Amino acid sequence: MVEIDLGFAPNLEHIFECGQCFRWNMQPDGSYIGVAGGEAVRASVCGSKLTLDGTDNTEFWSNYFDTAFDYEGAKTKFSKDKILKKCIEYGYGIRILRQDLFETIISFIISANNNIPRIKKIIENLCRICGERIEFDGNEYYTFPTAEAIVNAGLEKLSTIHAGYRDKYILGAAQAVLNGDVNLNEIVALPTDAARRELLKIIGVGPKVADCVLLFGMSRFDVFPSDVWIKRILDEAYNVPPKEICEFAENKFGKYRGLAQQYLFYYYRDNMKKLA
DNA sequence: CGCCAGGCGGGGG
DNA sequence: CCCCCGCCTGGC
Numbered sequence: 001m002v003e004i005d006l007g008f009a010p011n012l013e014h015i016f017e018c019g020q021c022f023r024w025n026m027q028p029d030g031s032y033i034g035v036a037g038g039e040a041v042r043a044s045v046c047g048s049k050l051t052l053d054g055t056d057n058t059e060f061w062s063n064y065f066d067t068a069f070d071y072e073g074a075k076t077k078f079s080k081d082k083i084l085k086k087c088i089e090y091g092y093g094i095r096i097l098r099q100d101l102f103e104t105i106i107s108f109i110i111s112a113n114n115n116i117p118r119i120k121k122i123i124e125n126l127c128r129i130c131g132e133r134i135e136f137d138g139n140e141y142y143t144f145p146t147a148e149a150i151v152n153a154g155l156e157k158l159s160t161i162h163a164g165y166r167d168k169y170i171l172g173a174a175q176a177v178l179n180g181d182v183n184l185n186e187i188v189a190l191p192t193d194a195a196r197r198e199l200l201k202i203i204g205v206g207p208k209v210a211d212c213v214l215l216f217g218m219s220r221f222d223v224f225p226s227d228v229w230i231k232r233i234l235d236e237a238y239n240v241p242p243k244e245i246c247e248f249a250e251n252k253f254g255k256y257r258g259l260a261q262q263y264l265f266y267y268y269r270d271n272m273k274k275l276a
Numbered sequence: 277c278g279c280c281a282g283g284c285g286g287g288g289g
Numbered sequence: 290c291c292c293c294c295g296c297c298t299g300g301c
Contacts, residue, residue: 112283114281114297115282115299118281119282164297164298166297203285206283208283229282230282
């Protein structure tokens with residue numbers, strides 16, 4: 001078991017349901033089971049700590065939950081804005097997970113023009129057909145596949161994961177990573193704008209997917225992913241039209257604007273749901 | 277049945 | 290450069 005001290009009582013729902021990840025599922029007892037780093041683990045809250053059953057790898061999971069970043073400091077600065085303050089009070093436990101880059105690219109290619117329940121199903125199907133089987137707590141789970149495993153599966157087999165027209169994008173991205181056309185080790189070393197340009201070369205990766213990859217797979221907090229929800233939210237909350245979102249976010253929220261985006265998104269998505 | 281859901285690629289103006 | 294259309298699939 002691994003214990004992680006996040007400085008205050010963690011809120012798993014805030015972390016896992018804010019739209020950044022697809023492989024964590026709430027259990028009947030309120031804990032979450034997820035797969036990352038080749039391990040399946042159960043995350044639960046124990047007092048002020050996050051505990052992970054099924055692993056001894058403190059180093060990996062401390063990095064995954066980004067224990068180094070000063071969330072309290074960022075939240076204090078953000079709270080000068082009344083609207084953001086309200087969002088932070090609602091989703092105070094949000095953290096940006098440091099997810100695997102390749103997994104994030106493939107996952108957000110799948111996310112395009114899609115909804116979360118279906119995205120999760122497709123990713124689980126993908127892992128089942130070409131990930132590695134692992135066991136945890138009497139059940140079977142599958143690791144996220146390597147680029148090589150996806151290429152070896154081929155398009156015909158990939159068509160069975162029900163990704164629709166995205167299956168060829170998944171295959172193409174995996175091929176590009178495998179043959180070196182896309183070099184992930186080089187991309188992570190690039191400044192954000194240059195890294196974005198490289199990501200946009202991948203067929204199936206547009207501006208929104210690229211920004212999600214930068215934020216969730218590369219911890220670049222200086223991006224502000226803008227999807228239909230964020231467009232609605234910025235119009236409603238700040239009266240900012242879509243074309244001005246990028247500039248507005250940079251000026252208003254500063255270098256950690258990607259984190260601000262998560263607080264806004266989490267609050268307003270729940271809030272707008274209730275209205276419907 | 278039609279519509280659309282946390283975009284994107286491709287084609288035409 | 291911008292805009293517009295079609296798109297796999299599943300749910301309503």
